[in-house]
Amino acid sequence: MKTGFELIDVLTGYQSAAAVAAACRVGVFDALAAGARTADEVAAVAGLAAGPTGALLAALAELGLVGRDGYALTPLAERLRRGGDLEPLVRKEAFFAAVWTDLDATVRTGAPRLAPWRDRLRDEPEVARNFLAALVVLARETGPDLTALPEFAPGRRVLDVGGALGSYAVPLAAAGADVTLVDLPEVAAWARTCVPPTVRVVEADVLEVAACGAAPGSVDTVLLSHLLHDLTDAQCARVLAEARRALAPGGAVVVVEIPSDAPGTMGPLFDLMMRIETPGKARKVNELEDLLHLSGLPEVREAAYPRPVVVLIGETA
Ligand SMILES: C[S@@+](CC[C@H](N)C(=O)[O-])C[C@H]1O[C@@H](n2cnc3c(N)ncnc32)[C@H](O)[C@@H]1O
Incomplete structure (x- = not known):
């Protein structure tokens, strides 16, 4: 510069x-x-x-x-008019713009500026719900078309872990996948009002339950979209191990993330955002691959989507 x-x-x-x-x-x-x-x-x-x-x-x-x-x-x-489909995105970023004015605190202390997500769901439900509504917009406007992957082919049993308001569950189910969305109770209740009846909604804290809330061995594809960046390394390891446990033989875990080594300022600024917002962080592509390997998925490959998004597929065999 x-x-x-x-x-x-x-x-x-x-x-x-x-x-x-x-x-x-x-x-x-x-x-x-x-x-x-x-x-x-x-x-x-x-x-x-x-x-x-x-x-x-x-x-x-x-x-x-x-x-x-x-x-x-x-x-x-x-589309930016009040009630327009892009309004949640504007409200989300305006909220974070105010939080970013105190970036110093996170850089000094290493602690996020926001309260834990579960507290925010309880204390600021409107802000939290708007945030999730904005993620639906982001998935539609900028997210990868996951319906193109064989892991989400019609009839595949998909568990969308941390599926929020159906950012990916809704298009995947519309394309014929057999989708179950799992999220925290407050979010699951909102999701039930947003997703079509073809999407099953399960409420669970996936850090607390076995096999991410599914029966072990019952799922063809576990989707973890923009969840790992909210979590510490230990929490990632736990969720990925339980995701692995949910898989049927031949199944796969698909991770969607914006990596910290995404091109230009995007990667590091997204990483900072995660550190301001959550106990987690953005990770480099090779760090995400390592997490998948460590969870017992020997084959990890990257699907061909343009950066900044990375889509990693970890296979059981
Ligand atoms: C950043 S959002 C991503 C939403 C969606 N997957 C997407 O890509 O747009 C993370 C989601 O994970 C959920 N989540 C976070 N921790 C969770 C937990 N311990 N158990 C279940 N869901 C959790 C949040 O409630 C939220 O809906």
Whole structure:
């Protein structure tokens, strides 16, 4: 990086994020729902101050979210309206932006800034549920198409461990896999309201139960998507060993993660995010492979998906 505007761009990166989040919250995108408006009209409709609203719309135009000639919604901004499908993502990142202002504390102490996930489910259920709703959006918009893998072929008995609101369980079941989603009780209750009846939902703490809540030897594929990064090494070893125990002969464990050695700043910044948020961390691809080997899966290979996501398949034989 050079000094000058390259440095300034990094230091002011928070501003674009704040502009989009504020526009969502104060209803700028909703005020444009009926068609193009001037900044003054948007301010009047949404009950905002005209000057800053004009500056905000000009910034949104430069970000490509509204047109430049008379402010009009782009298809993407349409989805950022209140109740739009991208709104949970904006709310999730706005929440974390506030937490990241105290990154110093995590770097100094090594402790996450957030309370344990189970406490957050109890104390901040709306924030926690919005977080999981945002993961559904992320899976749909940026996640790997797991239906392309033979491990998830129609009829395969799949256990989606930490399946949340069905980020992957729903598309896998729609493609014909026989999917059981397992998650903590609060999340399982939410999942039952989100997933189709073809997805079985089981409530369990997979750190406490045998075979991740399944009958031993009853599962063809265990999916662990974005779960290991929430866990310590010891917890990963336990969950993977129990996942291995759930497998039928010839079965596989599939791990989906963003590794800490993903290209560019993505990998290390994602690792920092996990350390701020959880007792876990992002791991390098070879560290994930080692965890799978140690759980008794001799064959580990990577499926062909583009980074930053890595999909590892650990086979029983
Ligand atoms: C980061 S989310 C990933 C959700 C989903 N697999 C995805 O890829 O979008 C982690 C999920 O694991 C669940 N989870 C965390 N610890 C768990 C535990 N001990 N037992 C069961 N589920 C757990 C959380 O409730 C959450 O739904």
